[in-house]
Amino acid sequence: MDFEYTYSPEQLAFKAEVEQWLDENVPADKRKVGAEELPADLFDWAREFTKKLGAKGWLHPDYPTEYGGGGLSPEETIVITSALEERDVPMTPGNTLDLPALAVWGTEEQKQKYLRGRLTGELISYQNFTEPNSGSDLASLRTRAKKDGDEWVITGEKVFVSGSHGQGRPRTPDYLFTLAITDPDAPRHRNMGYFLVPTADDGVTLQPQGLLGGNGQNQVYMDDVRIGEDRLIGGAGQGWQVAQTTLEHEHGGRGDLPPKNRIIGNFLDWVKAEDAADEHTQHAAVDAFIDTEILRLIGTRNHWMYEAKQEMSYHGSQNSLWRKEGNIRVADDIREVAGLKTLLAEGEPEEAGSKGELEYFQRSSLVGAHPGGTIEVQKVIIARRIGVSRTKERAAPTPSTAKITS
Template sequence: MDFTFTSEQDAWRQEVRDYIRAELDPRIIAGEEAYRQHYKLAMGFRKKLGAKKWIGIGWPKEYGGLGASPMMQCIFHEEMIYHHAPLDSQAYQLGPAMIKHGSEYLKRKFIAATAAQEIVWCQGFSEPNAGSDLASLQTRAVEDGDDYVINGSKIWTSMAHKADYIHILVRTDPNAPKHKGISYFVADMKQPGITIVPLIDMSNEHHFNQVFFENVRVPKTNLIGEKNMGWYVATTTLDNERSGIRDVARCRRLYDDIVGAMRQLKGVSGVRRDAGALHKLADMRVQIAVSRNLSYRVAWMQDNKQQPNKEASAAKIFATELEQRMCRVGMEITGLYGLLLNGDRRAPVAGILPYQMIVSIPATIAAGSSEVNRNIIATRGLGLPR
C-alpha cells in the first residue's frame, strides 16, 4: 500500500474542508446531538451536498454520482465527520449494492433520487431474534400477483421515522437453507400496514425504532437482485458499513479538541496538563495513526479492485474500540468538568464529550459487533476452524 496521498487527493481533502467550513450552519457543528435537534438544517445541508453530487461520490455519473474513487469517498467521509457535518450513512450502504445488483428500473428510479437527497432510507435487516445471526430472520414475503406481501417485524431500525423508503431483507423460501431463502426488497415507508414504534436509546434520543409489517404490498419490480439470493446482495451492503474511517475521524476530532484545550495558556476549566495526561494523549496519538491507516487500507484495496473483508473488520474493531478508549482518556483529562453538557459555558471541548462517550458504546455493536468481526478475522483471515 502507498501511504502517501496524491496531489489530487490532497486537493480534494482541502476542497471538502473549505466547503464544510463555509457552508455548515454552526448550530449543527456541535455534534450529533445538535444534528438531531436541527434535523431540518442538516437535511438542507445534505441536499446542498446532493446538488454538488457529493452524496453519490463513488457512484456512476449516469445515476447522479461523481464517479470518484473509493479513496476520494473515504477522504470525504473523514472530513465530514471530523467537522461534525451530517452524513447520509444509508445512502453509502445501499447505493453500491443497488448499483451492483439492482435492475435498471431500480437504479433509474432510486439512485439519482438518493444522490439528490430527495429520498431518505432506513435499513430493515435486524429482527428481535436475528441480529448477529442475521440469516435467521423470519419476516416473510409471499408472492401474490404482481406483488409480494410482507408480514413480520424489524428492530433497531435507525431513523425509520424519518425515512421515505426501507431496504429490507425478508424470507421468501422457508424450506431452503437459511442463507438461500432470503430476498432483498425496497418498500415505501408511507404505505398502509407499516407501524413504526419508537425505541429511546441510552442517549435519551429517538434514533431506533421497531417497525411492524402487516400485509404490506411491494411490487415485484422492487426486488434487488434475484429472488432467494438477497443474502449475497446484502453482503455488499454490509461490506460498505465497515471501514472505521468515520469512527476514527470522530476520535481524532475529540483528541484535537482536548489537545487544543490543554495548549491554551490559561488552560480550560478542569483540564489536566500533568505528565500522566500527556502520556495518555501521546498513546492515543499513536493509536489514531494506526487506526487511520487500517481504514485507508480498506479504501486502497477498493481502489485496486480488491474486496476488503477481514481488513474491513479489523479497521472497524480498532476504530470503534479506540473511540471508547479516547472518550475515557478525555473524561480522565477533563475530570468533573468533562461531564458538563453542550450549552454550559464551563464545559470543555464544547460539551461534546458526555454525548460522544454514550454513543461510542453502541458503535461496537452496530454493523456487526466486535465479537462477530473478530470471528471473521479468525476464520476468514487466519483460517481457523469455525
C-alpha cells in the same frame, strides 16, 4: 516513513474550487452541533443542502454519472469529503449502505429508479435488518415475505433501525431496505429476499427507541405491507448475498478517508488549554492520540485498497474492530484525564467545555460496540478470513471489486 496524505497540484486546484462553492453555499452558522439528533430547523437546512450537493454530483462523487453520481476520481472524492468534514457541514443523516447493494445487484431499471434517487440525495432510506431475536445471528430472522400474485406481502418486526428527521419529528424515510424470509423451507442463507419497503404504505409504523447513545434508533412494525416485484433487489432467494454487499461496507470495507476525529481533536485541545503538565495526563492523551491515529491509517489503507480494486478479506472487519475497541479505550483515557467532568452534559455546571461531545462520547463508545456486528462478531469474521476458524468465508462483492464504480 511519512503516512500523511498530501494533495497533488491538481487536487489543490480542485480544492480551491470546492472551497469557493462551499463558501457560497454554506452559511457560517450551519455547523454540526453536539452529536445527537439534529434540531429540526438544522435538519431542514441539511436536507436541502444535501440535495444541492447531489445535483452537483458531489454527494457521492465516485459513483457513475449515469446513475446520479459525480463520476469523479478517488483523488477528487477525497478533496470533497475532506472539505465537508473540515467545515463540519451538517448533512441529511441517513444510511448509505444500500448503495453498493443497489449498484451490484439492482437491474438497470432499479438502478435508474432507486440508486439514482439515493445518489442525488432525493431519497432517504434506513437499514431494516435486525429483529428482537436476530442480531448477531441475522440469518435466523423471522420477518416473512409471501408472494400474492404480482405482489409481496411483508409482515414482521425490526429493532435498532437507525435514522431520524430532526429532534421530535416523525421518522419518514422513503424506504427501508429490509430482509425477509421468502421460503421458510429453503436452506439457511438461500431463503430470504432484500426488499425496499416504502414507509408511506399502510401497515408500516416506526417508533423511536431511547437508547443510551440517543434517540436515533427505531422499532419498526410491518403489518401485511404490499409491495411490487420491482422492490425486490436480487432474486427471491438471494437476499443474504445482497445483504453481504451492504454489510461488507458497514464493516469498513470501503475504508474511511479522511477519518478526522473531532472528539480526540477537542480532547487534545482541552488538555492543552488546561496546561496539563503531569505525566499521567500526557500519557493518557498520547495513548488516545495513537489509538485514533492507528484507526486513521487502517482506514486509509482500506480506502486505497477499495479504490485500487484490490481484493479485500479481513481488512474491513479489522477497521471495525479497531474502531469499536479503540473508542472504548479512548473514552477511558479521556475519563481518566478529564475525570467526572466528561460525564456532564452540555449546559451543566463544570462541563468539560466540549458542548457535551465528551459526555456523548462516553455513552456512544459503549453503544457503538453493536451496530454492524459486535466486537465478537468482527473477530469471528477476521478468524474465518485469515483461515484460523472451523469455517471459511470470502468477502462479498462490492462495487469496487465488481468494477461498477469509476
